[in-house]
Amino acid sequence: MAEIVIPFQEEFKPAMLSGRKMATTRTKRYGYPGDWFLAFGKSFVLTQVHPTFLDIVADSFYFEEGFDSTNEFIDCWDGLHPRIKFADKPRRLVYLHRFIQKEVDG
Numbered sequence: 001m002a003e004i005v006i007p008f009q010e011e012f013k014p015a016m017l018s019g020r021k022m023a024t025t026r027t028k029r030y031g032y033p034g035d036w037f038l039a040f041g042k043s044f045v046l047t048q049v050h051p052t053f054l055d056i057v058a059d060s061f062y063f064e065e066g067f068d069s070t071n072e073f074i075d076c077w078d079g080l081h082p083r084i085k086f087a088d089k090p091r092r093l094v095y096l097h098r099f100i101q102k103e104v105d106g
Contacts, residue, residue, distance in 0.1 A: 021066030
């Protein structure tokens with residue numbers, strides 16, 4: 001278990017701190033289950049990291065990503081990845097990182 005760095009946009013703060021956002025999709029693997037990271041002053045632990053395709057995330061995991069629809073996920077992805085948008089490469093290999101907020105003792 002190691003501390004890792006996963007950057008997040010400020011817009012994700014409320015969803016992450018409330019537990020609504022429980023996953024992030026990245027173009028590379030940032031860590032392994034058990035690794036932890038800080039975001040918005042809280043610690044989060046990776047519970048699962050697995051390769052998948054971007055269109056599968058958009059269709060099946062948008063809610064865990066903190067969005068209410070596939071289209072919201074795609075709009076956000078396109079904003080973060082303007083050079084290779086979703087429609088340009090929907091079968092792009094990505095890594096879905098699932099996480100939970102770390103409980104703090106005492």
